[in-house]
Amino acid sequence: xxxxxxxxxxxxxxxxxxxxxxxxxxxxxxxxxxxxxxxxxxxxxxxxxxxxxxxxxxxxxxxxxxxxxxxxxxxxxxxxxxxxxxxxxxxxxxxxxxxxxxxxxxxxxxxxxxxxxxxxxxxxxxxxxxxxxxxxxxxxxxxxxxxxxxxxxxxxxxxxxxxxxxxxxxxxxxxxxxxxxxxxxxxxxxxxxxxxxxxxxxxxxxxxxxxxxxxxxxxxxxxxxxxxxxxxxxxxxxxxxxxxxxxxxxxxxxxxxxxxxxxxxxxxxxxxxxxxxxxxxxxxxxxxxxxxxxxxxxxxxxxxxxxxxxxxxxxxxxxxxxxxxxxxxxxxxxxxxxxxxxxxxxxxxxxxxxxxxxxxxxxxxxxxxxxxxxxxxxxxxxxxxxxxxxxxxxxxxxxxxxxxxxxxxxxxxxxxxxxxxxxxxxxxxxxxxxxxxxxxxxxxxxxxxxxxxxxxxxxxxxxxxxxxxxxxxxxxxxxxxxxxxxxxxxxxxxxxxxxxxxxxxxxxxxxxxxxxxxxxxxxxxxxxxxxxxxxxxxxxxxxxxxxxxxxxxxxxxxxxxxxxxxxxxxxxxxxxxxxxxxxxxxxxxxxxxxxxxxxxxxxxxxxxxxxxxxxxxxxxxxxxxxxxxxxxxxxxxxxxxxxxxxxxxxxxxxxxxxxxxxxxxxxxxxxxxxxxxxxxxxxxxxxxxxxxxxxxxxxxxxxxxxxxxxxxxxxxxxxxxxxxxxxxxxxxxxxxxxxxxxxxxxxxxxxxxxxxxxxxxxxxxxxxxxxxxxxxxxxxxxxxxxxxxxxxxxxxxxxxxxxxxxxxxxxxxxxxxxxxxxxxxxxxxxxxxxxxxxxxxxxxxxxxxxxxxxxxxxxx
RNA sequence: GCGGACGUGGCGAAACUGGUAGACGCAGCAGACUUAAAAUCUGCUUCCUUUCAGGAGUGCGGGUUCGAUCCCCGCCGUCCGCACCA
Numbered sequence: 050x051x052x053x054x055x056x057x058x059x060x061x062x063x064x065x066x067x068x069x070x071x072x073x074x075x076x077x078x079x080x081x082x083x084x085x086x087x088x089x090x091x092x093x094x095x096x097x098x099x100x101x102x103x104x105x106x107x108x109x110x111x112x113x114x115x116x117x118x119x120x121x122x123x124x125x126x127x128x129x130x131x132x133x134x135x136x137x138x139x140x141x142x143x144x145x146x147x148x149x150x151x152x153x154x155x156x157x158x159x160x161x162x163x164x165x166x167x168x169x170x171x172x173x174x175x176x177x178x179x180x181x182x183x184x185x186x187x188x189x190x191x192x193x194x195x196x197x198x199x200x201x202x203x204x205x206x207x208x209x210x211x212x213x214x215x216x217x218x219x220x221x222x223x224x225x226x227x228x229x230x231x232x233x234x235x236x237x238x239x240x241x242x243x244x245x246x247x248x249x250x251x252x253x254x255x256x257x258x259x260x261x262x263x264x265x266x267x268x269x270x271x272x273x274x275x276x277x278x279x280x281x282x283x284x285x286x287x288x289x290x291x292x293x294x295x296x297x298x299x300x301x302x303x304x305x306x307x308x309x310x311x312x313x314x315x316x317x318x319x320x321x322x323x324x325x326x327x328x329x330x331x332x333x334x335x336x337x338x339x340x341x342x343x344x345x346x347x348x349x350x351x352x353x354x355x356x357x358x359x360x361x362x363x364x365x366x367x368x369x370x371x372x373x374x375x376x377x378x379x380x381x382x383x384x385x386x387x388x389x390x391x392x393x394x395x396x397x398x399x400x401x402x403x404x405x406x407x408x409x410x411x412x413x414x415x416x417x418x419x420x421x422x423x424x425x426x427x428x429x430x431x432x433x434x435x436x437x438x439x440x441x442x443x444x445x446x447x448x449x450x451x452x453x454x455x456x457x458x459x460x461x462x463x464x465x466x467x468x469x470x471x472x473x474x475x476x477x478x479x480x481x482x483x484x485x486x487x488x489x490x491x492x493x494x495x496x497x498x499x500x501x502x503x504x505x506x507x508x509x510x511x512x513x514x515x516x517x518x519x520x521x522x523x524x525x526x527x528x529x530x531x532x533x534x535x536x537x538x539x540x541x542x543x544x545x546x547x548x549x550x551x552x553x554x555x556x557x558x559x560x561x562x563x564x565x566x567x568x569x570x571x572x573x574x575x576x577x578x579x580x581x582x583x584x585x586x587x588x589x590x591x592x593x594x595x596x597x598x599x600x601x602x603x604x605x606x607x608x609x610x611x612x613x614x615x616x617x618x619x620x621x622x623x624x625x626x627x628x629x630x631x632x633x634x635x636x637x638x639x640x641x642x643x644x645x646x647x648x649x650x651x652x653x654x655x656x657x658x659x660x661x662x663x664x665x666x667x668x669x670x671x672x673x674x675x676x677x678x679x680x681x682x683x684x685x686x687x688x689x690x691x692x693x694x695x696x697x698x699x700x701x702x703x704x705x706x707x708x709x710x711x712x713x714x715x716x717x718x719x720x721x722x723x724x725x726x727x728x729x730x731x732x733x734x735x736x737x738x739x740x741x742x743x744x745x746x747x748x749x750x751x752x753x754x755x756x757x758x759x760x761x762x763x764x765x766x767x768x769x770x771x772x773x774x775x776x777x778x779x780x781x782x783x784x785x786x787x788x789x790x791x792x793x794x795x796x797x798x799x800x801x802x803x804x805x806x807x808x809x810x811x812x813x814x815x816x817x818x819x820x821x822x823x824x825x826x827x828x829x830x831x832x833x834x835x836x837x838x839x840x841x842x843x844x845x846x847x848x849x850x851x852x853x854x855x856x857x858x859x860x861x862x863x864x865x866x867x868x869x870x871x872x873x874x875x876x877x878x879x880x881x882x883x884x885x886x887x888x889x890x891x892x893x894x895x896x897x898x899x900x901x902x903x904x905x906x907x908x909x
Numbered sequence: 910g911c912g913g914a915c916g917u918g919g920c921g922a923a924a925c926u927g928g929u930a931g932a933c934g935c936a937g938c939a940g941a942c943u944u945a946a947a948a949u950c951u952g953c954u955u956c957c958u959u960u961c962a963g964g965a966g967u968g969c970g971g972g973u974u975c976g977a978u979c980c981c982c983g984c985c986g987u988c989c990g991c992a993c994c995a
């Protein structure tokens with residue numbers, strides 16, 4: 050008899066649904082503790098991919114386990130439904146973004162439901178639904194009223210041919226992806242959330258996030274980027290267009306005596322001023338504008354610059370002046386958009402100085418170096434040392450003591466002051482696009498920016514838009530933007546920018562607590578469920594999405610919507626799903642389904658020609674190395690897909706999807722089914738006495754319960770899987786051993802525990818096994834508590850002690866635990882192999898680690 | 910370029926975070942069952958030396974320690990993020 054997953058899986062899903070196993074109230078009255086499990090909700094691209102299967106399987110294991118542990122578990126699902134792909138589909142295929150999105154959602158919901166996830170589907174929503182984004186508009190207006198939103202000019206990537214703003218990913222090698230035209234930077238008036246208001250708090254609170262991965266906290270801390278330094282004002286030797294000084298931010302004011310130039314960003318006002326009269330500078334600035342706004346691009350391109358001819362005075366050295374350059378690596382967004390260059394102690398400045406033959410004066414002498422003859426070669430010295438060539442700073446320790454002294458002097462001279470600087474920039478949320486949440490403000494010539502009245506919310510997107518011309522369809526709409534000013538009644542214009550989709554995902558976790566509420570969040574529901582106890586998603590979101598959510602939660606707290614500051618108490622970041630890639634003889638990428646893969650190599654399934662096996666890489670459509678979860682569930686069932694995805698490796702690491710691995714997982718589902726097939730509850734009470742074999746099986750069962758609990762708590766799902774294999778092996782072995790009277794009882798115990806233990810991972814098979822073992826009379830596993838291990842069966846009766854001589858293993862001892870050191874050492878010395886090696890040698894040290902190891906250290 | 914991680918048999922990995930490296934699975938090999946194949950079951954499986962017994966071994970090179978996959982220093986390789994992809 051074989052396990053018929055195709056029949057069983059829909060059956061048990063219907064049972065769970067009929068029992069409402071996974072539904073919870075907005076404000077539960079059960080008295081049980083709460084646990085909120087959330088996986089990052091998907092973008093509705095149309096099909097689920099293996100990354101989703103992994104993410105939602107991980108979350109489901111946690112949700113089911115916690116539910117069994119007696120928690121009320123909130124485990125919702127929704128759709129991150131606004132975004133560029135829907136507009137691209139509209140432009141390419143003429144389908145309306147709304148239609149495209151809702152059809153995708155329907156398809157993906159059906160696929161997700163086949164996975165047997167323990168979700169409360171009654172809480173489902175999509176961010177493109179006015180019932181969601183209308184609430185978001187309320188939040189926007191509350192933030193605006195609280196001074197957390199601001200309008201200012203900032204730079205965007207502009208495609209001059211398509212007349213549209215480009216996302217960084219739409220800029221390829223400095224050109225627009227569709228038009229191929231060189232991209233230009235352009236300044237637009239944009240809306241910003243003032244995330245920098247919370248910079249100190251966002252940084253400090255990281256310490257309290259003890260259930261977040263350390264690396265994520267580090268990345269966030271570096272991203273927020275607190276630094277202590279100084280602002281220094283350099284007087285220009287001659288004013289330029291009314292500008293008579295350059296303010297610079299530096300973290301190394303101690304190296305001011307080593308300066309050899311000042312460099313300003315191409316967007317710096319002074320660069321514009323010089324451009325007006327200097328064609329060379331104007332040309333350079335224009336060229337920098339064609340680089341787009343991506344920091345990664347700016348930082349990796351060749352360091353270039355141009356001398357403006359201007360000179361600045363040194364704050365400490367009367368009479369000394371230095372050239373002012375425009376440099377393509379100076380960022381307008383960081384500090385003041387201007388730096389001073391000290392080539393001896395900053396690698397980038399050194400590269401720049403070497404390239405343009407600027408002086409390199411060392412001012413920090415590294416420890417152990419002689420001052421005389423010390424020069425800087427190809428490497429700048431950015432470490433500690435003692436100040437030289439630095440006037441009043443000479444002899445001080447760098448950087449700290451010298452830094453304080455330099456700042457004190459700058460302040461005394463009125464040439465600057467010590468400041469704390471943040472790398473974090475305010476969050477620009479304006480998008481010149483249709484498929485997003487409309488920003489609910491009106492621009493009035495007389496009244497300025499006027500909020501859309503709350504009674505007019507949700508401010509809906511118009512449906513009748515066209516995508517036949519470049520730019521923002523909202524802007525082109527014949528009527529939508531024309532509106533009377535709510536304040537004065539005069540003709541006014543709606544804001545036509547929509548929100549960054551990161552805004553939608555920055556508070557959805559709060560909305561899930563009360564998805565139907567008439568306000569953004571219902572107070573009691575949010576108070577009960579927040580924060581999310583376990584959040585699970587891809588490491589690629591380690592910075593932006595998580596930081597924005599942390600900001601949003603604080604902004605919602607400031608405007609009275611929630612009473613927590615941190616959205617996610619626990620965070621787990623999963624790795625990607627990867628697969629081999631294949632290329633045919635003509636160089637085209639091939640889908641795994643088109644390839645016959647053997648240990649020796651690969652051939653094309655139809656033509657039989659040789660196929661090149663490429664690297665194992667993240668699944669992507671462009672390389673066609675994708676596997677369709679739907680097809681896997683058709684062939685093997687959801688439990689097999691879930692089991693394999695959990696068993697392969699630790700969830701935080703990238704996993705390789707392999708056909709052989711899935712087949713192996715499938716075989717195990719059948720093996721479990723066979724093991725339990727025909728087994729029913731033994732008649733009579735529990736036996737008084739167990740044979741050694743039956744006792745050993747019972748120990749294995751209870752150790753598995755304990756081990757699995759520990760593994761599941763610690764996200765070591767691959768270890769949990771291994772423990773399940775071990776118990777299954779133990780049951781199979783016991784089957785073969787002589788059938789002592791009590792063995793039947795021990796075996797039934799093992800099997801019925803095993804059925805319950807695999808439930809978080811393979812919920813359908815668990816129900817099937819459970820129902821068969823108990824003749825259908827013992828309820829749903831989904832509603833049973835987690836098994837408890839019998840402490841008496843966890844007691845360790847024998848330990849294996851390794852015996853080393855000079856750190857090398859020479860023997861092992863089998864002993865009862867807790868033996869005294871002398872006894873263990875004596876037993877170790879008596880081992881023939883050990884005695885042989887100790888013969889005639891002097892033992893200088895005898896190491897004994899109880900119940901673990903003995904080590905004899907010999908003289909000489 | 911900057912920031913963050915990761916690297917263990919043929920492959921995915923485990924190892925009570927300083928104490929027997931390789932649990933468990935995949936693949937492979939041998940055997941049983943079968944007319945045969947599939948499925949299933951049993952055994953073997955880090956590498957080297959001639960078994961007994963040794964030697965080497967956790968990306969590479971050093972260091973600390975009785976003892977290092979684990980701690981420290983320096984390299985190499987791979988991956989993630991870099992603010993308008995989600």
